[in-house]
Amino acid sequence: MAEQNAVNSDNHSEVSGVSIIIRHKVRLEYRARYEEWLTRIISAAAKFPGHNGVHILRPLPDKEEFEISVRFACEALAYNWLQSMERKALLEQISSLFQGEEQLEIYNGIDFWFTQPSVQTKVATRWKQWLITTAIIWPLTMLIPVLLKLVYKYLSLDIYWVIQQGIAVSIIVALVVYIIMPRVVKVVASWLFSG
Template sequence: MTTSSENTVLTSRGDMALIAARVVEQGHEEAFQGWARDVLAAAATLPGHLGGGLFRPVDDGGPWIVVHRFRDRDALGRWLKSPVRQLLFAHQEHHHEVARRELAGLEAWFAEPGGTAPPPPRWKTAVSSAIGIFPISLLGSLYLTPSLTALPQVARTAVFALLFSVLMTYAAMPVVTRVLRRWLSPGTPSRPVHKESPP
């Protein structure tokens, strides 16, 4: 990282990820996808929701994965207690939840959707995060910072922080965790995950 304000994006991450695995009865996959899209759309209307996605099963008959990201634990709590969620979950048919995980901050980058293995040791997550941080910080310093010199310091930092967060979450860390999967979680095979809809 190049500045202390940028470093806050990493060290002060308070966002939460809610990962739920659901088994769908054969022949009801299309109806389930419609229900899941309604759930994702409803969650997206609440303050503090950062995005979500639906992941297809890796194996035939395996669980579908529904992922939400929230700004903090309070935002997650509002979604879990929201009337619209209660209504949607009261009308679920031919599918049921088999596992749920709530992950905070950096843990969400290292969690395998639907997996039950614990997150890697903190020193491994720190090393892996540094690997992801370095190219983004380097390229940002070389190409982004000179283009933002006309902006006030606060606006410049906000733009960098937003781009950094997006690139770390959706570009750098997925690659790093995939490449280092065997080192991060020895004995856990790398398995591709196919997204039904982008976060």
């Protein structure tokens, strides 16, 4: 199956933090089979050097497009996975279930949050990226530490302040990267990508 690659870089340089965004339109009657395949390909990707996690946005019950975000430590390691025989073999097993071809994009850093899916070369201006990121992280930095202090007190845990901060930051970053940011960007997309 042919792949459509929209790569935001002209070379495979060592760039810290790379996201591969993969979109598959799967026929509704094959969704269960696709989910089983998805488990296998995620497990295969996780064994590759530099793999830093995966996030799946599943479609609504009556929709067809799955969006998978796979993180790698750098661009070279991301391409190592993309061009591997394992990935190609797994794609051959499932490609007949797709409506159309696989859509594949690669983004460095956090740019993938701020890139309009339908216009692959259009990235939000930096001040809008800053504003959205601040608006999301600011309340979390006030809320999460307070909630954690209540948990520590309830469990009678005496944890060093530095460790408490590390736990709070880890939770905030996970919420932003995996849950909040992808959804907020979709809601404000018309403003974010205008002008």
